[in-house]
Amino acid sequence: MFKKLFGNKEKVEQLLAPINGQVINIEDVPDPVFSGKMMGDGIAILPEEGLVVSPIDAEVIQVFHTKHALGLRTKHGIELLIHIGLETVNLKGEGFEVHVTEGQRVKAGDKLVTFDIEFLKSKAPSIVTPIVVTNGDLVEKIEKTDSTQANIKETEILKVYVK
Template sequence: MLKKLFGKKETSETLLAPMTGKQVKMEDVPDEMFSNKLLGDGIAIEPTEGKVVAPIDGEVVQFSNTKHAVGIKSKNGLEVLIHIGLETVALNGEGFEGFVSQGDKVKAGDKLVTFDLPFIKEKADSIISPVVITNFEIVESLTKSDEHNLVAGESIFMTVDKKVDA
């Protein structure tokens, strides 16, 4: 009985904004892979500074060798992809500095990556940076922040409730 009463709380995750900047709806991301939610749902950010922090406590399960994308898995199994800019893989890591490696444990607010924002603005297709729940099949509900201007490591970005049986 207690597990049923408190089960939802155990399966809820609050994500902090991984970047400071303006919130952008996923549907408005100028890349069909993200706007059509082919990788999952979430929110994008148009960053105003070049720093990415962990949105949740978890383990780095993916860190691109080009440093433009980081995947984190929470202890409850939620998988979050932070993709810095669009078509930034073509920069081959130029303009990015990583502070984590695959397998590292991170806490919400820990610095993951820094990037040269003016350089990325000039060289990439867009600086808009999607943050996606990639294993969306385990999500019961997703509540997105209505805050327009986000602060990295401080603003509540999304709240995710996992399916109880997931």
């Protein structure tokens, strides 16, 4: 009744693909930390090129010194981790170039990181890139894309409903 009278005040965050590539279920990521959702729930993409853009308007809250991952916070407080490849922390930043700094505000589609995809393929166990919500306590539910292909700024990969 309240929603009917006053309108739906539901808070929803819509994330667009930050990478062009094949969509993979988080449960199928070949790393138990991600597949077991220990870091949080989300989706993964097998990149076709070495470009990562922001999936949503957000603040950059963490840039790992090894350049392989970064954290974003959306306007409703949802925190996202974009982790490029698996065990890529061991590369100590080699093959990555970060284009943002902590505290910077970004818009959906802004360039975050570029990476040498061939170098990563040769040095990392996998280039699968998980995109996860790390503060699931704020989440009512997550709807995931049923698309098998992700296209930057086009494919909505996640819809996050905030409590």
